[in-house]
Amino acid sequence: xALSKELQAEMIIHPRLKFAVFSxxxxxxxxxxxxxxxxxxxxxxxxxxxxxxxxAKPVVREVTDFMxxxxxxxxxxxxxIRPRVSGYLTKVEFMGSLDSDIExxxxxxxxxxxxxxxxxxxxxxxxxxxxxxxxxxxxELERTQGLFDKGVVVKSELDRDIGRKAQADxxxxxxxxxxxxxELDLEFxxxxxxxxGLISKPNLTVGNLVTPATASLTTIVSADPIYVYFDLDExxxxxxxxxxxxxxxxxxxxxxxxxxxxxxxxxxxxYTGDLDFIDNRVDPGTGTIRVRGVFKNPKPERGSxxxxxxxxxxxxxxxxxxxxxxxxxxxxxxxxQGKTFAFVVDAENTVTARPIRLGPVHDGLRVVLDGLKxxxxxxxxxxxxxxxxxxxDPVLKEMQVSEKK
Numbered sequence: 001x002a003l004s005k006e007l008q009a010e011m012i013i014h015p016r017l018k019f020a021v022f023s024x025x026x027x028x029x030x031x032x033x034x035x036x037x038x039x040x041x042x043x044x045x046x047x048x049x050x051x052x053x054x055x056a057k058p059v060v061r062e063v064t065d066f067m068x069x070x071x072x073x074x075x076x077x078x079x080x081i082r083p084r085v086s087g088y089l090t091k092v093e094f095m096g097s098l099d100s101d102i103e104x105x106x107x108x109x110x111x112x113x114x115x116x117x118x119x120x121x122x123x124x125x126x127x128x129x130x131x132x133x134x135x136x137x138x139x140e141l142e143r144t145q146g147l148f149d150k151g152v153v154v155k156s157e158l159d160r161d162i163g164r165k166a167q168a169d170x171x172x173x174x175x176x177x178x179x180x181x182x183e184l185d186l187e188f189x190x191x192x193x194x195x196x197g198l199i200s201k202p203n204l205t206v207g208n209l210v211t212p213a214t215a216s217l218t219t220i221v222s223a224d225p226i227y228v229y230f231d232l233d234e235x236x237x238x239x240x241x242x243x244x245x246x247x248x249x250x251x252x253x254x255x256x257x258x259x260x261x262x263x264x265x266x267x268x269x270x271y272t273g274d275l276d277f278i279d280n281r282v283d284p285g286t287g288t289i290r291v292r293g294v295f296k297n298p299k300p301e302r303g304s305x306x307x308x309x310x311x312x313x314x315x316x317x318x319x320x321x322x323x324x325x326x327x328x329x330x331x332x333x334x335x336x337q338g339k340t341f342a343f344v345v346d347a348e349n350t351v352t353a354r355p356i357r358l359g360p361v362h363d364g365l366r367v368v369l370d371g372l373k374x375x376x377x378x379x380x381x382x383x384x385x386x387x388x389x390x391x392x393d394p395v396l397k398e399m400q401v402s403e404k405k
Contacts (some may be wrong), residue, residue, distance in 0.1 A: 050391045054381035055345050056399040059327045060374045063362045065319040066260075071230025073311045075221035076294075077195050084188040086211040087111035092202050100198045101223065101299060108199075109191040109217055111210065116186040123182035127175035134168035141165045197222040198308065224297040226307045228261060228273070230315050231288035237278075243320050259293040260316040263307075269316050271295050271307070326372050327365035329399055332380045333358070342372065343379040343386055345394045351379070353388045365399070 091110035094102075141161040147153045193199070200219045204210065210217070240257070260269035273295035282289045293315060297307040332342050333356075344354045354376070359367030372378070377394060379386060386392060 050349065050393040051382065051385050052393040052395065053345075053379050053386060054397050055377040055394040056329075056332070056380045056397050057377060058368065058372055058374055059365055059399050060324060061327065062322045063325045063327070063367060064322045065360065066316050067233075067236050067319060069230045069232065069315045069317065071228050071293075071313045071315055073307055073309055073313050074227045074229055075197070075223070075309045076225060076227055077197065077222035078309075079194055079220045080216035081108060081191060081193075081218045081220065082216050083109075083111060083191060083210040083212060083214055085111060085116065085185050087113075087115065087189065087209070089204060089206050089208050089210060092204075092206055094199065095202065100200070101305075102193050102196065102199050102220070104193055104196045106193045107190060108193055109202075111189040111191070113186055113189040116182065116189055120179070120182040120186050123175070123179040127172070127179050130168065130171040130175040134165075134172050137161070137164040137168040191217065193220055195220055195222055198305075221309050223305050223308070224299070225273075225294050226297045226309065228259075228293045228295065228313045228315060229290060230293070230313070231283075231286065232278075232291045232317070234282055234287045234289070236317065236319065237282075237289055239319055240317075258318060260318075261293065261295055261307075262314040262316070264312050264314075266314075269314070275317070325359070325362075326368045326374060327362060327399075328368055328372065328378055329380055330361075330364075330366055332378045332383075332399075333366060334383060342368075343383060343388075344372075345377045345379060345392060349391055349394060351386045351388055351390050351392055 088111065089109055090112050093107050093109065141158075141164070144153060144158050144161040148155065148158045197220045202218050203215065204217055257275035259273050259275050261271035261273060262269040273293045275291060276294045277292035279290040295307060297305050299305050328342065334341055334343065334353075339355060340358060341353045341355045344352045346352060354371055356371030357369045359369045361367070377396065378399075379392075379394075380397065380399065382392075
């Protein structure tokens with residue numbers, strides 16, 4: 001049994017010795033091969049390959065500093081159409097449509113006018129009666145005056161006829177006023193649009209009894225021009241005022257404060273208007289002041305007007321006159337630990353991290369307020385593969401808004 005254990009141990013040890021010997025020989029061969037390769041290359045390591053990157057020069061163009069706000073479009077005029085006389089509706093001249101534009105004095109509703117025609121006839125009769133009474137009293141006064149001058153009648157009779165003549169004159173004025181009111185009431189049975197604009201649907205149909213106390217029959221809002229109200233922050237308001245004093249922005253007498261407008265589906269600001277109203281005080285609770293822009297809104301040859309009341313609006317307010325600026329793609333901007341920089345390739349194709357100070361975005365490009373020159377070459381592709389101090393193989397391209405890292 002003891003001999004058997006020794007044989008088993010020998011069988012276990014021998015493979016381990018074989019493996020150790022084999023490993024040692026392999027290490028020696030690898031070392032010899034390395035030495036041979038080093039000798040064949042003269043002991044020099046291969047030079048690193050330069051990283052190929054795309055670079056672009058900053059865009060230099062004229063820009064205007066601005067601030068963006070949100071607001072709502074509102075009509076310049078808004079009217080609730082209500083009846084001015086009572087009666088049954090006999091006509092409704094519209095039922096609402098996609099093209100709801102109407103002109104001033106367009107007929108909208110008609111009220112049964114028969115009672116008002118009768119009232120007009122009665123007013124005319126009262127005026128005729130008053131005119132006849134005036135003629136009679138005038139003749140009597142003239143006759144009494146002659147008799148009084150001859151001493152035939154006493155003063156009291158003359159005073160009586162003078163009073164009758166004065167009453168007849170007053171009756172004439174009252175009858176004429178009643179006639180005018182009857183004419184107006186008859187005219188009011190035809191309800192017309194007091195303004196040009198966009199009309200809503202009718203709230204009542206034919207056959208309904210309406211009175212001056214009735215709720216509005218419909219509403220009309222003006223369409224051209226259209227207002228946009230928004231809240232301007234206090235620093236921007238002070239900046240605008242300072243720029244005006246410094247001559248960097250035209251005054252209202254020289255030129256309206258230009259503002260730009262974009263709707264929810266607009267990528268840009270296609271509408272240009274003027275800032276025509278600034279409230280008289282800043283809201284101490286919000287630190288803002290209410291302002292208003294006015295925009296032209298003409299009717300196109302086809303379809304409806306582009307702007308309507310109640311729309312969400314994006315408003316851009318320029319803060320000064322146009323000036324030259326350096327702009328780069330957002331894709332060329334790097335940020336690390338609160339610092340903003342761009343990778344610049346120098347004349348020797350070495351990468352440098354240049355600190356920059358950014359301004360607003362203009363047409364998809366970011367304004368660089370400080371840190372870059374127009375002739376600098378900025379890395380716009382391959383930023384993840386470079387670091388300051390490395391050599392690169394730059395390929396010059398044009399700065400594009402759509403450039404990606």
